Amino acid sequence: MEVSLGNNDISIEILSRLPTKSLVGLKCVSKELNSLVLERSFAKRQLKKGEPVCGFFFQERYQWCDDDIKSISYIPVKVKGTELQRSVFNFLPECVVLLAVCNGLICCRSCFSSPQPVIYVCNPLNREWVILQWPEPDKKSSLGLAFDPVNDPIDKSTNFKVVRAYQTVNEAEDSYFSFDLYSSKTGTWSRSVEMCQCHHKVIKNKGIFVEGALFWLTDGDKVLMFDIEKQLSWLVTVPTPLVQFDSIPEMCIGESKGKLHYVLISDDGLHVWALEDSFDFIWALEYSVALDEMERENSNLLCNIRKRVAARVYHDMDPWIDPLAFKDGLLLMKVASKIYLYNVETRKLDQLCTVSMLGPNATFSPIVLPYTMSLVPLGRP
The missing domain is CATH 1.20.1280 (Monooxygenase)
Incomplete structure (x- = not known):
C-alpha cells in the first residue's frame, strides 16, 4: 500500500x-x-538541523605488531540495553581500518592484507561509498577528512577533502610533517609546499576537523594544525604543560559547539578546554571537576579513582582512566575494565560496556571515532 x-x-x-x-x-x-x-535538498535540511552523537566506532590495535585488526565495534550511546554492533561496515567490498569521521562521513583504508590498498569515504547510514586511489599507501601516515556542508553545500554534489599528514626526517635529523591533499572535485592528489617541524608523534583521535582546519593530537605539549584553504600548518600549545604533573596524565581532543576541545585527566581532576584562538594559543577552561567529586556523584560506578590515577608514574603502565573520544559534551572513557560515557553538563556517568566485550586487544591505543548520522549522499560506484 x-x-x-x-x-x-x-x-x-x-x-x-x-x-x-x-x-x-x-x-x-x-x-x-x-x-x-x-533528495539532496532534504539531506541538506537535515544537516542544518544538527544531529546528536549516536555512538562511537571502536577498532582494536595490536601492541607488538603492525598487522591490522579487521573487526570494528559500534557502541551506541543509549545506556539501557546497549548492544555492540559489529557489521556496520559489511557493505564495503573489503575489511577496513578506520581513519577519520566528519559530519556523518567516514574515511577508512583497506587492511594491509589487501594487495592494492585504497581509501574509502563512505556513509554507513545509506551504505554508499567512493574509492580514492592511494599513490603511496602506508600505515604511519595520519589521514584527516574535511567535509563542510555549510561552505560547500551538497545541492549538486558532495565535495570533501582528505589530508594525509606524514612525518619525515631530513639530513640534519630534524623531523617535519608534510601534507598531501585529495579533492573530490578534481579527483586528484596534490602535495602542499607547507612543512611543519615537529619531533612528536601523532596519537589518538586523529584528524579532528574544526572551522576549516584539521587538528592532530601529539604525544608532546602540542596539537598539530593544518589550515586546508590557506595550506598553512603550525603547532598549537596545549593549555597546561604535561611536565607539571607528578603522575602521567591522559588526554584527547574533540569537537563541540564548533570548537576544538582538549580533554585532560590527571590526579588533579578532569579538565576540558575550548580553543578560542589558534594563533595566540588561547584556551578557555569550560569544565573542571576533581576526581573525588566525580566519584561522590557516581559512587555506584567509581571507587578510589584519584589514588589509582596518581599511582601511574611510568608510561608503560596502563592508565586507570583513559579519555578515548570527545564530541558535543560527551566523553567516552575507559575506567579500569569498563567503558563509560560521561556528560560534562549533567555530570552523569553511565556504563556502556566492558573492555572485554570489545576484544582482547582493546586496551592498547584503540581507534575511537564519535559518529553522528547523516543522509549525505555519496553515490556508490
Whole structure:
C-alpha cells in the first residue's frame, strides 16, 4: 500500500524534524517517502538541523605488531540495553581500518592484507561509498577528512577533502610533517609546499576537523594544525604543560559547539578546554571537576579513582582512566575494565560496556571515532 504525502511542503517540514535514524526506516513505507528522503535538498535540511552523537566506532590495535585488526565495534550511546554492533561496515567490498569521521562521513583504508590498498569515504547510514586511489599507501601516515556542508553545500554534489599528514626526517635529523591533499572535485592528489617541524608523534583521535582546519593530537605539549584553504600548518600549545604533573596524565581532543576541545585527566581532576584562538594559543577552561567529586556523584560506578590515577608514574603502565573520544559534551572513557560515557553538563556517568566485550586487544591505543548520522549522499560506484 502506497502512502501519499499530500502537501509536500508540510510533509518535508514534519519529516525534517525526525531523527535521521527514523527517516531511514520510513524509506521502506512508500516510494514517495523513499524519493523524498534521498533528495539532496532534504539531506541538506537535515544537516542544518544538527544531529546528536549516536555512538562511537571502536577498532582494536595490536601492541607488538603492525598487522591490522579487521573487526570494528559500534557502541551506541543509549545506556539501557546497549548492544555492540559489529557489521556496520559489511557493505564495503573489503575489511577496513578506520581513519577519520566528519559530519556523518567516514574515511577508512583497506587492511594491509589487501594487495592494492585504497581509501574509502563512505556513509554507513545509506551504505554508499567512493574509492580514492592511494599513490603511496602506508600505515604511519595520519589521514584527516574535511567535509563542510555549510561552505560547500551538497545541492549538486558532495565535495570533501582528505589530508594525509606524514612525518619525515631530513639530513640534519630534524623531523617535519608534510601534507598531501585529495579533492573530490578534481579527483586528484596534490602535495602542499607547507612543512611543519615537529619531533612528536601523532596519537589518538586523529584528524579532528574544526572551522576549516584539521587538528592532530601529539604525544608532546602540542596539537598539530593544518589550515586546508590557506595550506598553512603550525603547532598549537596545549593549555597546561604535561611536565607539571607528578603522575602521567591522559588526554584527547574533540569537537563541540564548533570548537576544538582538549580533554585532560590527571590526579588533579578532569579538565576540558575550548580553543578560542589558534594563533595566540588561547584556551578557555569550560569544565573542571576533581576526581573525588566525580566519584561522590557516581559512587555506584567509581571507587578510589584519584589514588589509582596518581599511582601511574611510568608510561608503560596502563592508565586507570583513559579519555578515548570527545564530541558535543560527551566523553567516552575507559575506567579500569569498563567503558563509560560521561556528560560534562549533567555530570552523569553511565556504563556502556566492558573492555572485554570489545576484544582482547582493546586496551592498547584503540581507534575511537564519535559518529553522528547523516543522509549525505555519496553515490556508490
